[in-house]
Amino acid sequence: MISLLLDTSNQALSVAVNRDSKMVAEINTNYKKTHSETLVDNIQKVLEIADIKKSQLDRIIVAKGPGSYTGVRIGITVAKMLAKQLNIPVYSVSSLFVIAVSNGIKGNTAPLIDARRAHVYGAVYNIKEDDYTEVIAPQYIDFSSLSADIKEAVYLLNSSEKITVDIDEYTHVTPRISQTERYERALKLEDADQLVPDYLRISEAERNWQDNQ
Amino acid sequence: MSKDIKILAIETSCDETAASVIQNGHEILSNVVVSQIESHKRFGGVVPEVASRHHVEAITHVIDQALKDAELEPSDLTAVAVTEGPGLIGALLIGINAAKTFAFVHDLPLIPVHHIAGHIYAAQLEKPLVFPLISLVVSGGHTELIYMKNHMSFEIIGETRDDAVGEAFDKVARVIDLPYPGGPHIDKLAQTGEDTFDFPRGLMKEDTFDFSFSGLKSAVINKLHNYNQKGIEVNKSDVAASFQASVTDVLTAKTFAALKEYNVENLIIAGGVAGNSELRSRFTEMCEEKKVNLQIPQLKFCTDNAAMIGAAAYHLYEKNHLADLKLNGRNFIDIEEYTF
Numbered sequence: 001m002i003s004l005l006l007d008t009s010n011q012a013l014s015v016a017v018n019r020d021s022k023m024v025a026e027i028n029t030n031y032k033k034t035h036s037e038t039l040v041d042n043i044q045k046v047l048e049i050a051d052i053k054k055s056q057l058d059r060i061i062v063a064k065g066p067g068s069y070t071g072v073r074i075g076i077t078v079a080k081m082l083a084k085q086l087n088i089p090v091y092s093v094s095s096l097f098v099i100a101v102s103n104g105i106k107g108n109t110a111p112l113i114d115a116r117r118a119h120v121y122g123a124v125y126n127i128k129e130d131d132y133t134e135v136i137a138p139q140y141i142d143f144s145s146l147s148a149d150i151k152e153a154v155y156l157l158n159s160s161e162k163i164t165v166d167i168d169e170y171t172h173v174t175p176r177i178s179q180t181e182r183y184e185r186a187l188k189l190e191d192a193d194q195l196v197p198d199y200l201r202i203s204e205a206e207r208n209w210q211d212n213q
Numbered sequence: 214m215s216k217d218i219k220i221l222a223i224e225t226s227c228d229e230t231a232a233s234v235i236q237n238g239h240e241i242l243s244n245v246v247v248s249q250i251e252s253h254k255r256f257g258g259v260v261p262e263v264a265s266r267h268h269v270e271a272i273t274h275v276i277d278q279a280l281k282d283a284e285l286e287p288s289d290l291t292a293v294a295v296t297e298g299p300g301l302i303g304a305l306l307i308g309i310n311a312a313k314t315f316a317f318v319h320d321l322p323l324i325p326v327h328h329i330a331g332h333i334y335a336a337q338l339e340k341p342l343v344f345p346l347i348s349l350v351v352s353g354g355h356t357e358l359i360y361m362k363n364h365m366s367f368e369i370i371g372e373t374r375d376d377a378v379g380e381a382f383d384k385v386a387r388v389i390d391l392p393y394p395g396g397p398h399i400d401k402l403a404q405t406g407e408d409t410f411d412f413p414r415g416l417m418k419e420d421t422f423d424f425s426f427s428g429l430k431s432a433v434i435n436k437l438h439n440y441n442q443k444g445i446e447v448n449k450s451d452v453a454a455s456f457q458a459s460v461t462d463v464l465t466a467k468t469f470a471a472l473k474e475y476n477v478e479n480l481i482i483a484g485g486v487a488g489n490s491e492l493r494s495r496f497t498e499m500c501e502e503k504k505v506n507l508q509i510p511q512l513k514f515c516t517d518n519a520a521m522i523g524a525a526a527y528h529l530y531e532k533n534h535l536a537d538l539k540l541n542g543r544n545f546i547d548i549e550e551y552t553f
Contacts, residue, residue, distance in 0.1 A: 036306045037541040040313040044538060054318060069262060070303050073269050077307050080273050081314035085287065193273050196266070205260040 001058045004043065004082070007177040008035040008075035009067025009095035010113065010158050015042045016178035017050035023178035025050035030159070030174065035074045043078070057088055061187060063177060064092035065198040066121035066138060067113055072197040083192040090195060091187040093180050096123040096138045099156050101183065102176040108135065108153035111173070114163050115140060121200055122146045124153055132183055140200045143167065218291045218530060221279065221315070222523030225308030226300025226328050227354075228259045229516070230271040232279035234290070235523030239337050243282035244513075244520040247271045250394065257393045258383065265303035272311050279519070287319040294526030297325035297536075298543035299354070305542035313538050324526040325536045327551040329355060330367065332483040334528075335514040335521035343479045343506065349468050351492075352484030353379030353394075356424050358471050359548065364528045367548045370471055371422025378460060379486045381426040385433050385456050389449045399453045400489050406450030408458040410436060417463055422471050429459050461495050468496075472505060479506045487515040529553065 003021075007014040013035055016026035027046045029038065047054060062079035065072040072095070083090035099111035106127050113121040120143045124136040136149065143165040155170035157163060163170075180186060202210075217236050224231040228249040234242040249267045253259045280287070295312035298305055316323040332355075333348045342364070350357045356378045358371035376384070379396060386395020391402065412432045415425035433456055440447045472480060482496060487509050500507035514521060529535075532553045 034541065036310060037539050040310065040317055041538040044317060070265070070306065073265060073303070074306060074310050077269055077272060077310045078314050080269075081276075081311050082318065084273050084277070085315060085318040193277075196269055199266075203260065203262040203266065205256050205263055209255055 002052060002056055003059050003061055003181060004047070004057050005061040005177040005181065006039070006043070006075045006079055007063035007095065007098050007175050008039055008071045009063050009065055010071060010175070012158060012175050013038060013042065014098070014175050014177040015039070015046045017046055017052050018178055018181050021181040024052070026176065026178045028174055028176060035071055039074055039078055054086060057086060059088050060090040061177070061181060062090060062092055063095040063098050064195070065095050066140065066200040067095045069197070069199060072199070076195060076197050080192045080195050090190050090192050092190050092195065093186050093188070094123065094138050094198065096121060097125065097186050098175045098177055098180055099158055099173050100125045100127060101179045102173050103156065103171065105154055105156070105171070109156055110150055110153040111156045113158055114165055116164055118142055118144070118165055120146065120165055124150055130182055132186065138198070138200060218527060219285065219289060220292050220294050220324070220523045220526050220530065221276070221290050222294040222326070222519040222526055223276065223308045223312045224296045224331070224517060224519040224522045225268045225272070225304050226296045226298070227304060227517055228253055228264050229518070230268050230275050231517065231519035232275045233519035233523050234279055234283035234285060235520055235527065238524050238527030239341070241338060241520050242285065243279045244518060245275050245278045245282065246518050247275055254393050257387060259301070261301045261303055264301055265307060268304055268307035272307055276311065276315070287315070290319070290321055292322040292324055292526070292530055294324040294326050294522055296328050296331065296522055297540065298328060298546045300328055300544065302542055302544040305544070309540060309542050313540060317538060322530070323536045323540060324529050324534065325540055326522045326525050326529060327546055327548055329357070329548050330365070330525045330551055331521040333359065333361070333481055334525035335483055335510040335518070336481045336508045337524045338514055338520055339508070339510060342481070345475070345477050346479035346481055347468070347471055347475060347477045348481040348483055349464065350484045351378045351464065351482065351486035353377060353383065355484060356426070358422050358468060360475055360477070365532060365551065365553045367552050369549060370475070371424065371467060373424040373426060375425055375427035376430060378424070378426055378464070379484070381430050381460070382486065384430050388434055388437055389452055396486060396489060399457060400491070402450050403453040403457045403491065406448065406452070406454030408455045409451045410455035412455050412459040414459050414463050417466055422467050424463060424467065426460070429456065457489070457491050461491050464492065465495055465499055469499065469503065478504070480508070482507070482509045483515065485516045488512045
């Protein structure tokens with residue numbers, strides 16, 4: 001089975017082709033160019049490098065957030081379109097799970113994405129060789145309340161992002177979407193038409209509107 | 214005989230998710246528009262983040278429907294076109310990435326289109342453009358007089374120095390408690406009122422084709438404030454009629470001055486505000502009197518849609534103006550850059 005995998009949830013971009021869950025080719029970038037400009041172009045390139053035709057793809061796997069709103073929307077839009085136009089299924093995976101498994105660290109891991117104002121998008125997973133347990137589900141939370149709930153875990157932070165929360169010890173991670181596929185249980189089959197990002201937050205305008213109701 | 218050019222066009226620059234298939238630049242094989250107005254009403258205007266979220270929800274449905282209505286397969290298409298800008302950047306990116314993916318999967322050429330060029334070319338969906346022409350573009354984001362000596366040739370001869378005319382409609386609607394979007398509500402209310410306030414006509418006496426609507430907007434707000442303080446009840450129908458009369462006076466005066474100066478007999482009015490009934494009737498009357506060929510597209514082609522993008526894209530395709538898979542959105546693009 002040949003999969004095309006995409007993660008555009010933060011500044012880093014990760015696009016991979018896997019065969020039977022193992023990486024064949026992967027492009028990882030971490031610079032100022034936007035995903036809007038580079039994603040589809042890099043998909044073409046990674047297929048070329050892997051020597052795979054788009055018609056050979058069996059499925060799409062996309063990181064569905066949380067993360068940058070614009071970033072995840074680009075990944076999701078392209079994934080939906082690829083699935084529909086190639087007539088293949090699309091699976092989603094949490095962007096936090098991508099961070100959790102990218103470095104090969106085992107045991108309790110707490111992947112975090114800085115969300116400013118002392119908040120993070122965070123989760124805790126217990127990662128084993130080929131399986132995992134979700135200890136704390138992905139959520140938008142004040143970092144101090146999350147860390148109070150975490151007894152023991154390695155904090156993992158996306159290496160490209162600015163860190164504004166007060167955290168002593170952590171490991172920098174470059175998200176590698178190719179690493180998610182061996183945890184089949186973390187992948188969720190989606191209806192391409194219905195697929196939307198997991199923002200984990202409603203928009204500010206909707207929050208203000210709700211507060212005024 | 215040359216082959217028919219069938220273009221799938223996608224438009225997501227503001228709060229409509231739209232896709233259309235246009236044949237040879239003017240035959241509408243399908244035209245699908247999903248409007249988000251109902252969602253944005255509660256905020257009193259378009260919220261960019263909310264707009265972007267809705268585009269992701271709707272994009273694949275809209276494209277599917279456009280192909281289905283046209284009874285076409287992707288392999289029947291000649292090219293894919295998409296609005297490159299100007300517009301809300303987060304919103305534009307959804308259409309652009311959808312279009313790039315479609316072009317990539319089906320190995321089709323990709324045509325980037327200027328949103329305002331699209332509005333002008335909406336007229337071509339009804340009859341061929343005749344040059345030279347002047348187009349008055351009036352919408353929520355734009356107020357411009359554009360001179361075209363031929364296809365895909367744009368010269369801005371006048372533009373707003375502050376608010377767009379549609380923006381002024383929305384703001385005035387808000388102060389007289391009309392719901393968003395303000396344009397159609399003011400139009401309706403004005404029909405039962407009269408121009409009793411004689412609001413200022415911005416830049417009317419000055420030797421320029423530029424517009425200004427912020428003074429008019431402030432005059433309306435000040436007048437209402439003044440009445441309110443004195444405890445005088447204001448006739449909202451008269452406010453709407455007076456405001457609309459000022460706008461129409463300015464738009465007609467500047468446009469006919471430009472037609473005269475440039476010695477042009479063809480006028481196209483484009484953009485959402487072209488749906489305003491007083492504007493339509495005044496321009497129709499004056500054009501008859503002055504022997505100007507006027508074209509105002511029907512309302513569904515004045516507001517944002519993808520058919521107009523497909524109409525403009527036809528000429529860009531003929532001129533081989535294509536993009537590669539690195540195409541990005543731009544929130545501002547000078548239309549004069551789009552002269553090919």
